Amino acid sequence: MMDILEILVSAGFWAATIRIVSPLILGTLGELICERAGVLNLGIEGIMTMGAMSGWMWVYMGGDLWTGVMFAAFMGLMFGLLHSIFTVYLGLSQHVTGIGITLFASSLSYYVYRMLLPDATTPPKIEPFQIYEVPFLSEIPVIGEALFSQTPLTYLALILVPVVWYVLYKTPLGLAVRMAGENPMAVEAQGINVLSIRTGAVMVGSAFMAVGGAFITMSAFDAFFFGMINGRGWICIALVIFASWKPGKALIGALLFAGLDALQVRAQQTSGALIPYQFFLMMPYILSIVAMVIMARKASYPKALLVPFRRGERT
């Protein structure tokens, strides 16, 4: 018990939590934007893999880090466009399309990686984002190390939470996005094109996911390898449900989740070999399921989620 308390007051634990939470925030915000517009994006796992590979590969091929992030975001936009052509314009099953996109995007990432680096046996490395210590603020004990001694992509992820909240709740564009997910007929009645709104939301959301993937290869690690995303995309989908589709709650949920994840890694080290390590590794997935179960009853999901919109057709 004392061990856990000791972990909880250590700055290293909080720094790790913030590091773990960054890709989750980006992925969760991305999925949230898509679902708020009425489109479930199960392509997230594949799009994150694609972002991880393409951003990393850009830098490995000689590009600089920020254009690498932009390239990853661009790939996210493209796969978001593909997803919305299928689900928004053609009105096809969002479940099957998403699974198809995940299968396609992740296998394409591995294919391209192998094609460009056929002989790599140990994964080659890049020079990843370095920690940027915010002047003055990083000197605050514990909080400074946890919040203000991180890599730039982490700051980006944290800043995007209020930005997404502001756009969704305080701008006409955000209103249109939310309406497209609740009552698309009403959006159409306002003379706004539902299909464009949904496409835009899915594309932007997918770009968020891809940058979340890029964080893993360009900030958390410095290499790309097989099975790297390891279900983080699915966890993000669970977090969106846990957050009842609200950006602020998504941040809290993701933080809670990352904190428990950072805790289990440390508990694993202190527990010795008493509990097999596999049970610690299971925790994130089980926690996600538990989180969904807790919130599922209260969840007020977007009314038009999963419902394709066809102009001139009543549903």
Add this chain to the structure above:
Amino acid sequence: MQIEPREHIAPWRIALAPVAAVFVSLLIGSVLILWVGAPVLEAYVLLVKGAVGSSFALTETLTRSIPLIFTGLAATIAFRAKFYNIGAEGQLYCGALAATFFGTGLITLPPLLMIPFLMLVGALAGGAALAVPVMLKTHLKVDEVVTTLLLNFVILLFVGYFLEGPLKDPMSMGWPQAEPIIDEGLFPSLVDKSRLHFGFIFALIGSVLCWAMMRFTVWGYEIRAVGLNASAAKFAGINVNATVIRTALISGGFAGIAGVSEVAGLKGYLTLDISPGFGYTGIAVAMLAQLNPLAVVLSALFISMIYVGADSMSRAINIPTYIADVLVGLSVLSILVSVMLTRYRVRFR
């Protein structure tokens, strides 16, 4: 652009849909082959030759199709009821784990009983793995897609624990693998000097049984009714929750049998790599078959051809083996469009 439903759906369009989807996938795949700098036609010829060009290749393709038929059936029956079971991968490992638990000496029966017994416990384990997600769905309205996906990771770690702990073979020189299945439990071989085993016959029987159930029984009727319109089915007096639970258990059962067949038919013992994603590929199999249990056999054979053929193609010319996964992913997307075009017409104006 306007999408209008067709007045009647021509059977030739339905038959042609998967062919068109495959063609489009191969066409897009050829761009990737060109990117490597390899000749496209030669690559595809090598792929087909590597899959069916010799009796050895042919038996390998048939062998590889066995788990795909089972996971394809698992996805077919679940998707028919609009229950999106994406957890066949985990259920497969649960079936394999159950077969290992009972089949490595705990119980010894004559082969005629032992093999069906292992398949039964495997099916039960697969179904049990899906019991939690389906109960959460029917009773608490928790989305089954995410729970089944997340459980795949949990189950794989769980199996990993058993392979490094209680079920580890002491003779395995430190590798995380289980003791071999006893001889009575091993599926007999179908063709001499090949890996093709009796599981193929079981898979064919499974697909016919699944088709007959969907077509001729009340259960099958209820599954289809719930999938087409759950609220109408409820209004007609069908117990929707009971139907969904039943569907899920059968679906998980098929996936579990896939695991039994890999352990007791192909490998002889359980490792953590018995499935390179058969559970996920099963979804592609089911979609290409347009959720028809009999067509699942054909589409599983086709996809297994791509995997086996891609292996030998990539050895011959340096194309990464992931091309097979890319083609499978592409075919899931293209079949969606081609099936839509059987039911709707697109008018540009």
